[in-house]
């Protein structure tokens with residue numbers, strides 16, 4: 339199974355920028371980006387991020403807003419903040435060299451067991467396993483294991499199995515091969531068993547249990563959210579708003595002020611868009627509004643030039659809304 343899967347991976351793997359040149363820093367950045375974002379979206383942003391922050395010290399000396407700006411469109415912005423915090427820790431605690439000890443890597447902000455295993459196996463060639471949704475699905479089907487992919491006891495079982503199977507030679511390729519198989523062949527809906535390199539030993543394939551392994555999850559209920567946001571211009575500057583830590587969505591990020599946050603009189607509608615963030619379905623309307631002369635600016639608000647605004651409005655929701663407004667979609 340190992341030989342077949344590794345051979346397949348070396349021939350069939352997708353060409354991704356983080357696979358072209360490997361280093362602890364490059365692998366770490368890619369793994370953090372890939373945590374909750376698709377490989378295709380990460381591929382589009384990865385090189386741009388690395389051009390701006392080519393190494394740990396460039397990342398550690400950047401401001402949080404600069405890092406968030408280059409993270410724009412990847413979502414889950416806490417990852418970007420943790421990335422910068424971890425870079426600062428590597429500079430101060432490890433003399434600027436990314437640690438190769440599992441516990442030291444695990445102790446860095448934003449790094450869990452999966453990411454530590456990925457960095458150590460791929461960049462340091464150490465035999466640590468990784469388990470993500472793809473690995474859970476592949477092992478569940480391959481070995482005919484029943485369980486829900488989000489059940490902690492089932493996940494623990496898969497981790498134990500992964501630890502016994504990770505080879506001493508090329509552990510990084512093995513881990514990536516499992517994840518690649520899950521992402522491109524052993525997919526959730528309709529696995530392509532006909533081209534699978536390990537179909538000959540797969541229990542689910544033999545017993546035709548592919549759609550029942552792992553046990554399907556109940557669908558999470560979608561929450562509808564409606565926002566009315568304001569486009570407030572003064573002296574060719576736009577009013578932006580720092581969302582609080584307590585917000586349900588896009589917390590602690592810059593955005594356009596919402597009607598519930600700011601006392602302004604709504605005017606003409608400029609645009610309306612739909613946008614999904616996790617299991618929230620947002621309907622967002624953008625309206626012109628005026629800022630009364632002489633009124634003091636709340637602490638959360640700031641005027642920025644139109645050119646600089648996109649550096650602050652990093653969520654793809656704002657970019658979508660501004661694009662719709664400039665195209666006159668309302």
Ligand code: SF4
Pocket residue numbers: 476479480523524525529530531534535536537538540541542543548
């Ligand atoms: S044979 Fe099918 S179900 Fe089994 S691992 Fe391959 S793709 Fe997945």
